[in-house]
Amino acid sequence: MALTLRGLAGTMHRRHLAPGSSLLDRWRAQVKSRKGGSSDMATAHARYDLRADGLTRRRFLQTSAGGLAGLAGIVALQVPPSLAQQREVSMLSWAHFVPQADQKLHEIGARFEKATKIKIRFDHLQEAQMAAKLAAEVQTGTGHDLLMLRMHLPLLHATNLADMSDVVETLTKQYGPLYEFCEEAAYYKDHWVAMPAYHGAFPGSYNKKYFDEVGEKPPDTWEDLVRAGKKMKAKGHPVGIPISQTNDAVSTLGPIMWAFGAKAVDKDGKTVTINSEETSEAIEYVKRLYNEAMEPEVLSWDDASNNRFLISGKGSWIANPQSHYLTAKTRNMPITQDIYFQLMPAGPKGRHTTTFIRSMGIWKFSKNIEPAKEFIKFFLNQEQYNDYVNAAQAFDAPVFKSMEDHPVWKIDPKYEPIKESGRYGHLYGWPAPGDERSQQVTNNFIIPIMFAKAIGGTSNKEAMAWAEAEIKRIYST
Template sequence: MLHQSHFVPSFNPELERQVAAWAAQRGVAARVDFLASRDIPARLAAEAAARSGHDIVQLRNFDAALYRSSLLPLDDVATAVEREHGPWLPIARYVGFVEGRWYGVPWYHWSLPANINVRHFARLGMSPDAVAGLDWNTFLTVAERLHRQGTPVGIAISQTFDANDGLYPILWAFGGRTVNERGEVVIDSDETAAAIEYVKRLFPLMPREVLGWDDADNNRFMLSGVGSWTPNPPSIWATAKLQNLPIAADIDHLPLPRGPRGRFRSTNPLSFGIWNFSPNAELAKDLIRHLLQPENVARQVEASMGYNQPFLRRYTQLPYWRQERALRHYEPVRETLAIPGWPGPAGEGAQLVYVEFIIPQMFARAVTGTPTAEAIRWAERELRARYRS
C-alpha cells in the first residue's frame, strides 16, 4: 500500500498497526510504503506507465479520473461500504465516481481553515471571534498592523499544494473560477482580476519567501512564533502538542475571511485505488473494507489528532473534534467546501491544473510584476491546454 507520509506523525504508526492486524488475521504479508506528499504524483505516473507497483495506491483529488484506464472499478466495495456505514458526503462522489463507476473508494479529506496565533492578535485587541468575523478587505487592514508589529501573515504563492489550497479560496471568494460546470475555461473575468489585485496588495505584507515555500514552510513559520496567520489543516497545532511546545496553547483554527461571493475552504480528498494490474486485488479490497470499519476510522481520526475528516457522514459525528476547543471550526465545516477544479467536472484537466500549480503560478507572476491581464491570459492558455478546449 502506498500512502503519503502524514503531516501528523502519530498517524503513520496507527495505519501500520491496522494493516498489520488485518494481515495477521488473513495470514498474509502486508506493507505500507510512506512517501513525501510532493513525490506521490510522479510515483503514480511511473507505476501506471510500468503497470507494476503497489496493490493499493493513494489517490488525491481527481487522480481517479486521471488514472481511470489503469484502475480497477471498485463499485462492489464503495456501494457495500456506503450501504453499511453511509451515506457518502457529496464531495466523495465528485472525486471517486467517474463515468458511472467507482474508481476510487473515498477515505478521508483534510481541509485548510486559518491557523492563527491568538497572542499576536490579542496585541491588536482582537479575540479569535473577532478574527473569525473578518472579510478579506478588513483582513487586509489587520494584516498591515500585524506586519508592522513584526508578526506577519503568510500564504504560499509557489509551486506547492498549500499554494493551491490557500489561493483558490481567495479566487472563489471574489467570484473567480477556473472552469464552469461544463468544463469551459472561464478564468478571464473581472472577478479573477479582483482576486489577483487583492493578493497583490497582500503580498508586500508577507515574507517574500512565500514565493518559494513548500508545504512545510508555513508550518515552520507558525511554529517559530513569528507567523500570525496561515491557511493549513491542524497539523501545525498537532505537531506543537505532540512535541509539548508552549506555542500549542496559542494556536487556534478559524474560518478564512469572507469575500464578495462568500466564504470558502479548500480541501484535499484521499481515496483508495487498486491498479487493474494488481495480482492481489481481492485482498486489497478486503483491506480497504477493514480500514473503513467504524472502530478503525475512529482510531485513525484520533491518531491524526482530528486532521483526517472521513467521507462517511456518520463518522463526522465522532467526538474528537468536540473534545478539542482548537478544532471547533475544523469539523463540521460551515464554509463552502470545494476542491481546486470546482465547479468543473472531475477529469484529467482538473488534476493536471492542480498538480502543475497553474493558479499559484498565475498569482506569482502577478505579484512579481507581470500585469494582471497578462497573468490571466497566461493562465487561460495553460488551462485550455489541460482541458483541451
C-alpha cells in the same frame, strides 16, 4: 452433511456469491443452505460454469489432489478454500508523517487477518515516489492489489482501476452520504473507481494573542483579514499567504478565487474561464491584502515558510493544516498556547477551502479484487475507522457527513472549528474535472504566478490574459 465434490466445485464459483456480504458470510450461507440435503448438488453444479474461469473439471480434480478428506475438513470448518489457503493482499500506501497512523493501519491489518485468515502486506513509499511506482505497475500489469491514492490519482488511473461502486453503496447505506468533494476525487464517468478513505482540512491558523491586542476576532471573511492584518502588521506581526510557486500557494489562492466566484476552468472541463471579472476582483483583493497586511518575503516562500513564520512569533495569520502547531507542541514552545484554528474565511460568493483526500483503489489486473474489497470494508468499519482517525491526530478526518462530530476533534479543543471544513471543501482545479490537464495547471503553478505578476506591477488584464493563454495551451493538447 453429505457434500459431493461436484457440489463443492459449484459453491466455489465466485460469480454467484451474493453481493454486499463478506466472503466468509457468503460461504457460510451457501453451506448452510445445503444442510439437510435440500439442494441437488448435481443440479447446483450444472448452474456453475467452471470453464468460464478457465477451470476444467479435470484440472479441478488434479488441483484438488489433497482428496475429499482435505476438502471435507474445509467444509466442516465452514471456511472458504480461498481463505483456507491463506491468501495475501498487498497494499501500497504513503509514508504518513504521523507515525502512529501507519502503526494503526498495520494493527488493523493484523485484526483483518485474524478475522478472515486473509493476510495483508503493507508497503509504504514517500509521496514523491508514488507516481513513478504506480506508472510502473500499470505498464507491467503487476504489482500491488490495493492502493492508497492521493487527491485526483484515482481519476488519472481510472481506466486501470476496478469498479468500486458496490463498496461505496454498501458503506453509504451504513453511514450515510459522503462529502461532495469525494466525487471530485474518485467518481469517473458513471461509477466509482476508488473508495474515499479520509480527508485533511486546510484551515486558517492564527496567533490569538496578536488579534486580542488589536481588538480583533479571528476573521470570518477575507475583508475581516485585511482590516485586522493591517493593524497587526503595524505592530510587527503581518499576515502570511505564500504567493509563490509552492503547493501552499495553490491551496490558499484557490479558495480566495472561489470565494469571489472565480474559476480557472468550467465544470465542463473544456471552457477556460480564468479571464473574468470575478478573477480580477480576486486579484484586486490579494493585492490589497499584500500591500496592507503582508511583507515581500511571501513572494519567495516554500511550503515550510508559513509554518516557521507563525511559530517563530512573527506571523499573525496563515492558512495551513496542524503541522506547525504539532511542531510547537512537541518542542514545548511557549507560543503553542497562542496558536488557534478557524475555518477558511468567506467571500462574496461564500466560504470555500482546499481539501486533501485519499482514496482506496484496486487494480483491475489484481487477482485479489474481492479480498481487497473486504479489507476496505473492514478498515471503514466503525471500530477500526475510529481507531485509525484518532491515531492520525485529526490530520485524517472521516469522509462521511454523519461523522462530522467525530471524537477526534476533541483530542485538542483548538481543533473544534476545523471539523466543519468538509462542508466547504474542494480539490485543486474545482469545478473542472481533475484530469491530467487540470493537474498540469496546478503543477505548473499558473494561478500563483498570475497573482505574483499582478502584485509585481503587471495589469490585472495582462496577468489574466497570460494565465488564459497558458491554460488554453494545456487544454488544447
